[in-house]
Amino acid sequence: MTAFADRAGYEVAAIFKETGSGAKLDRAERKKAMALAQARQIDAILVTELSRWGRSTIDLLSTLRELEGWKVSVIAMNGMTFDLSSPHGRMLATFLSGIAEFERDLISERVKSGLAAAKARGKKLGRQTGERPKSDRLAPRVLSLVAEGRSYRWIARDLGISKNTVADVVQRSRQKGAA
Structure with a gap:
């Protein structure tokens, strides 16, 4: 991402690595980025992909609108920027966040299905008692x-x-x- 920012001519103010799920609303690193935006210390937030910023459509749109109010853009590494002041930008952000939320739900379903199948085969799940x-x-x-x-x-x-x-x-x- 740093190389991408350099090629695009962006000055990097801070780098945050979020390890939490995109589905969670309480993410420390995103809060730090939002605080910088609110303090008007940054003009843009660069993310690897939009789904990493938020996988809930409602959360994504509300944070994008908050950022728009502070005149801060969100730029995905695939080159997409979201200008929520235009109908086209709002439609595109809504569409992409809906797909990201759908993808997250599919992953969750697959994991639950895999766990159920393993249980049905007699596999014991979780921490096993035994020697230490x-x-x-x-x-x-x-x-x-x-x-x-x-x-x-x-x-x-x-x-x-x-x-x-x-x-x-x-x-x-x-x-x-x-x-």
Whole structure:
């Protein structure tokens, strides 16, 4: 995207990498871009594709209108820009966001269908109970450090495991002792 911006002659004010779903309305990186737009610090927002900005038609159109009010354009890397002040721009944005929302729903349906088929074949889904090689290997050391009076945080940091893993080792040990 940086190379695209350079070729197009855009000055890059900030780079945000959104890892959240386009379907979610509460996305931190998009909020940062919107804050820059509202503060009139940018003239355009460059996105890889329009569906990455928003996959909900209503959300996409409302944010595009907000941006239009601040005189900020949204430019997709495929070269499409959206001028929502014209009927043509509004129609195109509505059409493309509808397709993006449809695509997201299809993906969701396929995932649910695949999970149901796997379940029907007897596949167990989710985290499986079983051995915990690292925590089982470190259990004697964890228990001796707990017996010395060390804190769970200190033990976790010293052994390179999480505090919750330390707590789980201790809890399993107490359950074995009670049984």
